[in-house]
Amino acid sequence: MRRVAAIALAASLAGPVAADDVALTLIVRNGCGTCHVIPGVPGANGRTGPPLGAMSRQAYVAGVLPNTLDALAQFIQNPQAVDPGSAMPRLGLTEDEARRLALYLYTLED
Ligand code: HEC
Numbered sequence: 001m002r003r004v005a006a007i008a009l010a011a012s013l014a015g016p017v018a019a020d021d022v023a024l025t026l027i028v029r030n031g032c033g034t035c036h037v038i039p040g041v042p043g044a045n046g047r048t049g050p051p052l053g054a055m056s057r058q059a060y061v062a063g064v065l066p067n068t069l070d071a072l073a074q075f076i077q078n079p080q081a082v083d084p085g086s087a088m089p090r091l092g093l094t095e096d097e098a099r100r101l102a103l104y105l106y107t108l109e110d
Pocket of ligand 1: 026027030031032033034036048049050052055058060061062063072075076079083085086087088089101
């Protein structure tokens with residue numbers, strides 16, 4: 001249900017293809033794949049952080065916040081604001097960029 005809502009929202013934001021293109025560009029530019037396995041993203045096979053292919057089915061974001069779009073975007077934008085001890089770096093993303101990434105992650109199936 002959450003996954004369907006996320007896809008519908010992604011489509012309403014920019015069209016599904018355009019939204020995915022933006023998210024993929026952000027993933028590559030910010031090196032998410034150097035630390036995470038992200039299904040469907042070539043070369044995204046890092047093992048420093050957890051794999052990101054099941055975010056639509058996880059109960060928590062980073063084991064801390066109940067998994068909602070807002071929580072996921074907030075964590076992606078500023079991990080330490082959610083979990084001060086998080087080893088994920090703050091990457092300087094805007095709120096809009098973090099939401100696009102969160103929406104994209106919700107579309108993935110591992
Ligand atoms: C330098 C390594 C590194 C980079 C680069 C990085 N991350 Fe992370 N990420 C981590 C680590 C380590 C964790 C686990 C820490 C935690 O849970 O607080 C994590 C956790 C996460 C989580 C929570 C996963 C879960 O199971 O709840 C998400 C979502 C995430 N990262 C997304 C991203 C995205 C999107 C990018 C690129 C914009 C990115 N990360 C870039 C290291 C990284």
